[in-house]
Amino acid sequence: MKRLKIxxxxxxxxxxxxxxxxxxxxxxxxxxxxxxxxxxxxDGAVVPVWGFAxxxxxxxxxxxxxxxxxxxxxxxxxxxxxVTVNVDPLLTAPVSLLIPGQRYTPAxxxxxxxxxxxxxxxxxxxxVTYSFAGLRVGSYLYESGSTPAVQIPMGLYGALVVRPADYxxxxxxxxxxxxxxxxxxxxxxxTVVVSELxxxxxxxxxxxPTTPYSTITSAPKYFLVNGRAYPQKLGTTTDxxxxxxxxxxxxxxxAGARSYTLSIxxxxxxxxxxxxxxxxxxxxxxxxxxxxxRTYDAMVTPATISxxxxxxxRLGLTNGQVMGGATPAAGGMLAFVGAYxxxxxxxxxxxxxxGDGKIDASDVLAVLRMYMGIATAYDGNKHLADVSPLxxxxxxxxxxxxxxxxxxxxxxxxLTDVLLILRKAAGMNPY
Amino acid sequence: MxxxxxxxxxxxxVALLVATASGSAQAKIIGLGENQTGSAKxxxxxxxxxxxxxxxxSSLLFWGFADTSSGKVQFPxxxxxxxxxxxxxxxxxxxxxxxxxxLFPGMTMTSSVKPVIPAGDRSQLTSLAPEAAPGGTxxxxxxxxxxxxxxxxxxxxLPVQLRMGLYGAIIVRPSQDGSTRNVDISxxxxxxxxxxxxxxxxxxxxxxxxxxxxxxxxxxxxxxxxDREYLFxxxxxxxxxxxxxxxxxxxxxxxxxxSKWKANYWFINGRCAPDTMSPVNAAYLxxxxxxSAPLMHPGETVLLRFVNMGSDPHPFHTxxxxxRVVGEDGNPLSSSAAAGADLSWQAFTLTLQxxxxxxxxxxxxxxxxxxxIYGHADALxxxxxxxxxxxxxTPNRPAVAGVAxxxxxxxxxxVLLPTIEEGIFGMWYSxxxxxxxxxxxxxxxxxxxxxxxxxxxxxxxxxxELTNYNIWPGGLLTMMGIVPWSATISSDDTYNQGM
Numbered sequence: 001m002k003r004l005k006i007x008x009x010x011x012x013x014x015x016x017x018x019x020x021x022x023x024x025x026x027x028x029x030x031x032x033x034x035x036x037x038x039x040x041x042x043d044g045a046v047v048p049v050w051g052f053a054x055x056x057x058x059x060x061x062x063x064x065x066x067x068x069x070x071x072x073x074x075x076x077x078x079x080x081x082x083v084t085v086n087v088d089p090l091l092t093a094p095v096s097l098l099i100p101g102q103r104y105t106p107a108x109x110x111x112x113x114x115x116x117x118x119x120x121x122x123x124x125x126x127x128v129t130y131s132f133a134g135l136r137v138g139s140y141l142y143e144s145g146s147t148p149a150v151q152i153p154m155g156l157y158g159a160l161v162v163r164p165a166d167y168x169x170x171x172x173x174x175x176x177x178x179x180x181x182x183x184x185x186x187x188x189x190x191t192v193v194v195s196e197l198x199x200x201x202x203x204x205x206x207x208x209p210t211t212p213y214s215t216i217t218s219a220p221k222y223f224l225v226n227g228r229a230y231p232q233k234l235g236t237t238t239d240x241x242x243x244x245x246x247x248x249x250x251x252x253x254x255a256g257a258r259s260y261t262l263s264i265x266x267x268x269x270x271x272x273x274x275x276x277x278x279x280x281x282x283x284x285x286x287x288x289x290x291x292x293x294r295t296y297d298a299m300v301t302p303a304t305i306s307x308x309x310x311x312x313x314r315l316g317l318t319n320g321q322v323m324g325g326a327t328p329a330a331g332g333m334l335a336f337v338g339a340y341x342x343x344x345x346x347x348x349x350x351x352x353x354x355g356d357g358k359i360d361a362s363d364v365l366a367v368l369r370m371y372m373g374i375a376t377a378y379d380g381n382k383h384l385a386d387v388s389p390l391x392x393x394x395x396x397x398x399x400x401x402x403x404x405x406x407x408x409x410x411x412x413x414x415l416t417d418v419l420l421i422l423r424k425a426a427g428m429n430p431y
Numbered sequence: 432m433x434x435x436x437x438x439x440x441x442x443x444x445v446a447l448l449v450a451t452a453s454g455s456a457q458a459k460i461i462g463l464g465e466n467q468t469g470s471a472k473x474x475x476x477x478x479x480x481x482x483x484x485x486x487x488x489s490s491l492l493f494w495g496f497a498d499t500s501s502g503k504v505q506f507p508x509x510x511x512x513x514x515x516x517x518x519x520x521x522x523x524x525x526x527x528x529x530x531x532x533x534l535f536p537g538m539t540m541t542s543s544v545k546p547v548i549p550a551g552d553r554s555q556l557t558s559l560a561p562e563a564a565p566g567g568t569x570x571x572x573x574x575x576x577x578x579x580x581x582x583x584x585x586x587x588x589l590p591v592q593l594r595m596g597l598y599g600a601i602i603v604r605p606s607q608d609g610s611t612r613n614v615d616i617s618x619x620x621x622x623x624x625x626x627x628x629x630x631x632x633x634x635x636x637x638x639x640x641x642x643x644x645x646x647x648x649x650x651x652x653x654x655x656x657x658d659r660e661y662l663f664x665x666x667x668x669x670x671x672x673x674x675x676x677x678x679x680x681x682x683x684x685x686x687x688x689x690s691k692w693k694a695n696y697w698f699i700n701g702r703c704a705p706d707t708m709s710p711v712n713a714a715y716l717x718x719x720x721x722x723s724a725p726l727m728h729p730g731e732t733v734l735l736r737f738v739n740m741g742s743d744p745h746p747f748h749t750x751x752x753x754x755r756v757v758g759e760d761g762n763p764l765s766s767s768a769a770a771g772a773d774l775s776w777q778a779f780t781l782t783l784q785x786x787x788x789x790x791x792x793x794x795x796x797x798x799x800x801x802x803x804i805y806g807h808a809d810a811l812x813x814x815x816x817x818x819x820x821x822x823x824x825t826p827n828r829p830a831v832a833g834v835a836x837x838x839x840x841x842x843x844x845x846v847l848l849p850t851i852e853e854g855i856f857g858m859w860y861s862x863x864x865x866x867x868x869x870x871x872x873x874x875x876x877x878x879x880x881x882x883x884x885x886x887x888x889x890x891x892x893x894x895x896e897l898t899n900y901n902i903w904p905g906g907l908l909t910m911m912g913i914v915p916w917s918a919t920i921s922s923d924d925t926y927n928q929g930m
Contacts (some may be wrong), residue, residue: 062643069466219690219691221690221691230553230556231553231554233553235626261784261785263536263786265535265536265537265559265560276839283764284760284762285760285762285787286786287536287784287786287787288536289744289784298839305534307546308545308560309586311559314743315589315594315742317590318590318689321681321688321690322688322689323591323686329554330556330588330589331558336546348548349548349551349553352551357550357553357554358550358551358555359550359551359552393543395545399509424551427549427550429549
């Protein structure tokens, strides 16, 4: 598995499909299933959603799990993308699909004398295949075209990544964002979809899927990055990993109904494209105003090791939108960006080898056993115990390194690691 | 209403008394740092609570930063003014009851940027950057390696601390400052005061937003040079939230729902209009030392440094002329390092997004209005638009039977001026529609425009933001004054940050 394909996780993790090498424009066939599900928020709220699940791509079965956002669809410029939407029998509302910025023929559907959809609608009895010929390169959102004011907030959206026609996942020299020029070459890429959840809307629409719902009083309570609200994670130790001296391509998409501004204090972005179109010049931004429906592509090349936030500057930073507890809890549209040497993990959250979300005595014990060569149930997490040596600016980079071009450097758990993690568990915060 | 009117007038009178004191034409933004020598600059801040006043008589709890040496907490926090290449250290002392930290977006930090995540437990995150615990201290160091307009803000408990006011502006002056770059202004046909009747060809600038192109002369649309600068740090508050913070005894039982947070006060540099036009350091605004009362002479270029520290976007509108946006987030709008601001663009309304900064230049000379702004036909004024000099409009007033037609004034605007008994006078009306001329006014009218300049309202174009808790006018509003060259724009800090 190449480490360079960083899909941001969890829900967006995509099975890597084999692309035919050097092929000309092809036809890419996706089958998605639209179905009801629920998502859990950090404060314990369980919110009903409708989402897309990846049934198959080109006949290869996908995980078929409903996620919000839906699976990342991938294709190449010039391809014809066919997306067949199957509607789960549990979802009684008709659903459709469109991709702003790609070519398609609108086919408005009416219901009760009023337009109900921009596109022909799929139902559990009758799937519909939506076809997008001659795909344009870039980052796009796909979303429901049926009563979008409620179906998009319900969760029926996701990202489409269209890479240049000559893209070959096995040949890094073809990894271009838009044009086959050196400044478009990237080493890593990640897709960041922001959105929000209004539990009242979702509960009402979920309870009465075909009853018109008024969004006049809609008040989102949760603000999401790839479907997660802080402190939910997008990765094991780091939400978005960037490598120093590398060209890290971030595809940033706003699937929400609100406009957000994302602030990245320590790692300014170089915006290179908006809405799937290259900008004439790169624009450096510390804060990005991300209008509803907008997509941006940004190249980031960090210079120093850091672990720093990206957060929503319009203050979508609470879960439940309520402030009142004695201890303020961070929440919402917040994630941590790690800038590390190539192939390394320098997250200050390293040391949690037991994976319980905190560094405590159980981690110290496990690391001690690793050091002594006694088997533990967590030996698969040895790389998380390898925190020493610390970087010059105090990050736990360790020796462990995964690179495609050179042999991986194995995790080395030594006494310094044990002592550092012991001090971390004791609250002395050595890194 | 009577009281509101009094509030409008009083500070203006004070202001004008002070403003008439002459001084050099050196414009400046008030802040800390310019009196420090060397490239290592150090500041001591204290985070603490205070109260701000609004023009409708309200008082709101806020949290802010104080310059520790004065101990006076202020809204917004002190503006830091440093030079490109300076190493800047801020030593923060926290007198609030919860952790406070500081973020310096876009700055090259040399101190740690690590968030505070006790025991590696994300759910226990207290700060996005190293924090000062209650009663504690923390220090931050960055290298101001890029010129431009920046800001600092709290990195802790952001939904509360940003709404409470923990932020301020940072200005980094370019290394090019002090050198001279000429801009070619020959196409503007502005009278050269040293060579009357001949169009001035060059305008020399010695102060810049960014390091410009090396061309001589620098093209106007590429130049970031300016004569005077003004800061517009905009933000907003919902007084219900500040009241809840101050008076709610059981915040757990009665939490605040942020989905209901809705701003009702809007600020420029920490003040709502009309206090924006009150003097700097006004005694009746003890926690709001900065004002916003820009002044300029015809033909000059002023720099508008915008920072939005609120959480709502604010569409800022300049009347009178377009502004040219030359920078964003401390980056010149430049296609390459040596090109100057060649990607600059013109706007009459610039939407200031939360957490973003913008630099824009603004100039006004009366060019191409089609009439002589001075209303005279004798000597040309400095930088007067030559083709319009002496252009006299003859009013075509319809004859009314039985009414004696008043003779047309020797020079007139292309409008019919009401007679004095028909008129309602704005406080900025000098009695004459001409730059530098005053005219008779009824007793008690006018008085805010002794130099007979042109005053334009500059404001948020989200019109609801022109109120103070529903009372119009107020909010995110100030007046831009263009005054004749005969009026000295003073550097006296007690009136104007730029005078």
